[in-house]
Amino acid sequence: MQWGTYNNHLTNPMTRDSFGYSFPMQYSSGSAAAYNYDQTAFNNKHNITYQCGLPASCPRSLNNTFDMTGLPRAGVNVPSFPPPLYQMGPQQPYEGMDLSQSPNNNLLQLDTEYEDYPRPIPENMTSYSTPYDSSRSSTPNEGSPLLHRDDGVFDKDRPYAQLIFDALKQAPNHTMILRDIYDWFRKNTDKALDKDTKGWQNSIRHNLSMNGAFEKVDQPCEEAKKGFMWRLTKDALANGVKSTTRYRSKQPNKRGHRTSHYPQRQRAGAMGGRSAKKQLQHRARMHDAYRSDPYQAPSRSMPTPATFDSTFNSNMSMYSGSPSYYSPSGSDIDAMEYQPEAYGTAPEQRMSQQIFHGLPSAPMSSPLASYSDGYIQLPSDPAVPLFTSSPADTPSPSVSEPRTPDSQSLGWEDSIYGPMGGTGHVGFDLSGFSIAGTSDIPHAHFSHDPLGNGE
DNA sequence: CTATGTAAACAAC
DNA sequence: GTTGTTTACATAG
Incomplete structure (x- = not known):
């Protein structure tokens, strides 16, 4: 695990206390208030x-509440600004820790969840507040305690995913637009030194798309050209960014098996454009339910036996009583990538999930049929259980089973989990959803309106 | 084999 | 042209 060699203390522009928590230097590190902070006030929905901002507001606009670092300006009272505890850095498995040898790594981090992520936005914070001004007439890092170039803070040899993680981590709300990420790279890395090639930008986009640590924010910016904002997932914030490879095809490289020069596959990018449109259309409803998950691509095959893996972490929080891995490549990192255990669950429950995480599971079957457009077909008979334990020869669920790796915006506190360690019961978290149509419509449509704006 | 970087096709805007 | 998705391929280890 290459990243295990990185010293996060150096790369993280936070101070780190003896507990491994990181606080922005602007705050008093190690204060009793920080450790004993009552999070209940921040456990709200x-x-x-x-x-993207109030009307006519777009990401790059700064406001008077926060400075360019995203921290409150001096003298500005921001009552709802997250407490220092919110600024804890992730318990990243650095310092030589080998993730592959620690499938229960999260067990060591039971207390590191972020009960309220995304963090609240102060009322008077009108928009995404970029630390980078588009004019770039000055160096936005000047005077900032958080950003220091040329002092070794940013390791220039780290992979893109890590660098993007750093960029987003210190951005307000851990959210940036692509161009600001570009700017961050220009300022803080050497990836962009070669101005003749745009490969580094391509790589950034590739990582944003392919790494589950990054997610698009629901609302596209009003200036369409700026695209969406990208945000760290709460999982990434808690556990750090992981391999982008995790999200890549597990299909063996068929190189050399071709009989023609033309690729025997779906055209590269074909899914991209269309799915992007689909996502635009369904974003509010499905909330990127199937973003960046190659396992559910119709062109891919589901491994057998038909086990639901723990990465099936949909907005419905489909949760097997004994989650199993889909890890065709045998990677423990894969298996732990999207463990839902840390989100909104009590420590003891998470402990249970940890305990059961590694246990073998019975194959699950489901009458659910789903469609690549985000629709899901429910059994017409409400008596039909959605999931049951099944023999291995039971047909597997569709590979296009909708899932929600992007999970930040709703309901993850309210997940209704099935009995842990049971025999395949599952819980659905349908909070935030409504079903358009009637119960006897097989092709039910899950809609989601997190903002309550109507659709 | 995995992790990573890079190129590129492609769609939408 | 930009943004985002996806696949392919090369390379290091």
């Missing part, structure tokens, strides 16, 4: 999304 997190209907705050990263709005």
